[in-house]
Amino acid sequence: xxxxxxxxxxxSVQEAETVTLSCTYDTSESNYYLFWYxxxxxxxxxxxxxxEAYKQQNATENRFSVNFQKAAKSFSLKISDSQLGDTAMYxxxxxxxxxxxxxxxxxxxxxxxxxxx
Amino acid sequence: xxxxxxxxxxxxxxxxxKLTVTCSQNMxxxxxxWYRQDPGLGLRQIYYSMNVEVTDKxxxxxxxxxxxxxxxxxxxxxxxxxPNQTSLYFCASSLGRGLSYEQYFGxxxxxxxx
Numbered sequence: 001x002x003x004x005x006x007x008x009x010x011x012s013v014q015e016a017e018t019v020t021l022s023c024t025y026d027t028s029e030s031n032y033y034l035f036w037y038x039x040x041x042x043x044x045x046x047x048x049x050x051x052e053a054y055k056q057q058n059a060t061e062n063r064f065s066v067n068f069q070k071a072a073k074s075f076s077l078k079i080s081d082s083q084l085g086d087t088a089m090y091x092x093x094x095x096x097x098x099x100x101x102x103x104x105x106x107x108x109x110x111x112x113x114x115x116x117x
Numbered sequence: 118x119x120x121x122x123x124x125x126x127x128x129x130x131x132x133x134x135k136l137t138v139t140c141s142q143n144m145x146x147x148x149x150x151w152y153r154q155d156p157g158l159g160l161r162q163i164y165y166s167m168n169v170e171v172t173d174k175x176x177x178x179x180x181x182x183x184x185x186x187x188x189x190x191x192x193x194x195x196x197x198x199x200p201n202q203t204s205l206y207f208c209a210s211s212l213g214r215g216l217s218y219e220q221y222f223g224x225x226x227x228x229x230x231x
Contacts, residue, residue, distance in 0.1 A: 004159070033216045045207060045222035052217075091159060095216040103148050103167075103211060104175060105220065107159035 002027050004094050006108035013082045014116050020067075021077045021111045023092030029053075032096030034068065034075045035105065039089040048090070051075065079113075087115045119144045121223035123208050129229045130198055138193045138226050140208030147213055149191040150220070153177065154205040163206075166191055167214060198230040 003026045013019035025034065036048040051059045051068050058066050063080045075094075079086055092108040121142045130136055140149065150165040152175075162175030166185040180202055182194040191210075195202060206226045211218040 043205065043225040043227075045209075045225075047219060050219075093160075103150060103165060103214060103216060103218075103220070104162045105152075105160070105216075107161070109157055109159045 002029075002094065002096075002106045004092050004106050004108040006092050006111050008111045009109070010112045010114070012114045012116060013079075015082055015084060017082055018078060018080045019082055019113065021079075021090055021092075021113065023075045023077070023108060025073050025075060025092070025094045025106075027073075027094055027096060029096035032094055034066075035093040035095070036064070036066070036075075036077045037091045037093060037107075038086075039091065039110075040085075040087070045091075049077065053096075082115045084115050084117060086113065088113060119221070121208055121210050121221050123206075123223040123226050125226060126224060127227045129231065131231055132199055133197050136195050136198060136228075138195075138206060138208075138228070140191045140193065140223060141189050142191075142208075142210040142221070143189065144210065144212070144221065145188065146210035146221070147188070148218070149185065149208065149210045150175070151181070151183065151191070151193050152207045152209065154207065154225075160207065163193070198228075200230050202228065203230050204228060 005024045032053045034051045038046045049061045067076045089110045093105045095105045151163040152160040154160045164183040166172040208223040209220045211220045
């Protein structure tokens with residue numbers, strides 16, 4: 001079974017500091033994608049960053065970057081210069097061509113990040 | 118504005134009373150999907166559709182039905198809701214098959230079944 005594990009249910013960080021959210025996954029797919037989604041209090045699901053597994057270079061999007069360790073099946077999210085607007089639930093997700101190409105995303109259980117002023 | 122819309126956003130109902138949650142996208146996307154979000158479980162796929170009249174079960178389809186008669190609409194139907202279907206529901210769409218296409222999520226529907 002494809003699984004995504006987020007072992008940190010809650011985290012807290014001071015404004016302007018850096019925080020890293022952990023994610024590990026398991027997949028039998030040879031080609032797959034990894035994602036981080038942000039869910040603020042509005043409940044909207046917002047794509048933060050994504051990584052294609054065959055690309056060795058870690059993805060970055062402004063203050064957000066990932067540390068993709070393929071052999072270890074690890075995909076952590078680093079948020080630099082944390083801002084109050086970063087307060088949200090963060091979901092790690094994986095997806096690939098699961099027999100029949102369902103376009104299904106497998107989600108972790110989420111990490112609730114609180115940015116403190 | 119390109120978007121996925123869901124209605125209603127909030128719904129409280131009673132056990133056994135049939136309901137429909139609508140989902141519509143204005144991006145001409147082929148692929149649409151329904152997820153439910155529960156605390157400690159993340160999001161799980163209920164049903165998906167790869168095109169008009171093509172639908173299939175996801176991981177948690179029991180108690181749900183869907184239809185795809187038009188490309189833009191993908192309603193989720195609960196014929197006889199039960200309390201264990203109390204959840205936050207998301208509709209998602211993407212341009213095509215494969216996760217190279219970004220999935221766009223609707224704003225969510227909070228359903229409570231008493």
